[in-house]
Amino acid sequence: MADWVTDKQYTRQPDLIERFGPLGRMRTKQDSLYTLNYLAESVLVNSSTLFIHYVSWLKVLLAGYKVSDEDVRVNLETIREAIVEKFEHPDKSLVLKHLELAMNEPASPTPSFIKPDSPLAAEAEAYLKALLDGERRQAVAIVHQLMDEGVPVKALYKHIFQATQYEIGRLWHNKTLTVAQEHYCTAVTQSIISSLYPHWIGKGHKGLRMIAACVGSEMHEIGLRMVADTFEMEGWDTYYLGANVPDQSIVQAIVEYKADLIAISATMTYHVHLVRELIMKIKAEPSACSVKIMVGGFPFNLDPNLWQEVGADGYAPDAETTVSLAEELVTPIINS
Numbered sequence: 001m002a003d004w005v006t007d008k009q010y011t012r013q014p015d016l017i018e019r020f021g022p023l024g025r026m027r028t029k030q031d032s033l034y035t036l037n038y039l040a041e042s043v044l045v046n047s048s049t050l051f052i053h054y055v056s057w058l059k060v061l062l063a064g065y066k067v068s069d070e071d072v073r074v075n076l077e078t079i080r081e082a083i084v085e086k087f088e089h090p091d092k093s094l095v096l097k098h099l100e101l102a103m104n105e106p107a108s109p110t111p112s113f114i115k116p117d118s119p120l121a122a123e124a125e126a127y128l129k130a131l132l133d134g135e136r137r138q139a140v141a142i143v144h145q146l147m148d149e150g151v152p153v154k155a156l157y158k159h160i161f162q163a164t165q166y167e168i169g170r171l172w173h174n175k176t177l178t179v180a181q182e183h184y185c186t187a188v189t190q191s192i193i194s195s196l197y198p199h200w201i202g203k204g205h206k207g208l209r210m211i212a213a214c215v216g217s218e219m220h221e222i223g224l225r226m227v228a229d230t231f232e233m234e235g236w237d238t239y240y241l242g243a244n245v246p247d248q249s250i251v252q253a254i255v256e257y258k259a260d261l262i263a264i265s266a267t268m269t270y271h272v273h274l275v276r277e278l279i280m281k282i283k284a285e286p287s288a289c290s291v292k293i294m295v296g297g298f299p300f301n302l303d304p305n306l307w308q309e310v311g312a313d314g315y316a317p318d319a320e321t322t323v324s325l326a327e328e329l330v331t332p333i334i335n336s
């Protein structure tokens with residue numbers, strides 16, 4: 001279908017060859033594949049919000065490559081024609097509905113994630129600048145200075161690390177950063193977080209256990225790592241599995257560690273159906289089905305009802321809220 005869409009778009013817009021060259025045709029096909037994947041995911045998990053946001057996000061991203069809103073409109077119109085002419089499925093009308101809801105969605109640039117009213121806004125800006133300048137030692141010094149001043153580690157996680165990670169993602173989206181820069185900044189923050197462990201890590205004393213895992217091939221692990229760390233700071237025993245762990249191994253870990261809770265993360269929208277599949281496997285295992293399941297990540301922030309659609313017990317937008325909600329979920333079980 002992406003091949004058909006690409007051929008049709010280049011027939012309608014012959015100037016694309018002059019504007020973008022032969023490589024542009026390959027990228028048009030790749031972008032069409034991504035769009036079809038996101039569209040499919042929005043239907044699979046019954047969330048048109050996900051695809052509507054994707055189209056808005058895509059327009060901002062492609063503008064940095066001199067791809068106009070009109071180019072995107074033609075691509076979406078051509079995808080619509082391809083579905084009408086070539087896609088036969090009982091859910092065809094639903095696919096078209098999701099597509100049509102998003103077709104006129106305007107580009108919507110995301111505002112900075114470092115808010116002026118944040119308790120550590122100035123420090124977060126300084127930390128971000130150090131990362132962007134490649135000044136790793138300066139970034140470390142900023143964090144250690146804050147700790148010397150008595151700033152709690154949890155506050156560093158929320159107002160420094162989380163805020164700057166979101167902001168780095170936004171800058172990449174706006175084509176202000178390269179992928180290499182984004183990876184460097186993330187690696188520095190991960191190493192700093194690891195260096196802080198001796199300041200707070202210890203065995204949990206609440207008698208509660210949680211497992212944290214990403215679905216599929218997710219490589220955006222740092223957010224879930226901070227969630228697991230926050231649970232540990234609050235007295236839980238945590239078992240961080242990270243990414244690329246087979247579903248059956250996750251289910252086995254729930255049983256072996258006698259987990260009270262599993263936190264499942266998905267950052268990429270087209271991985272949400274994998275969350276649902278993992279939850280179904282957990283609930284199908286008699287020795288694991290009593291575990292409480294919480295989900296999080298970017299797609300769940302977009303659609304407040306998505307956690308219910310995938311069959312989870314709860315969702316929270318940040319680490320601290322996740323801990324408080326988790327304790328509400330598991331306390332009745334522990335007391336019983």
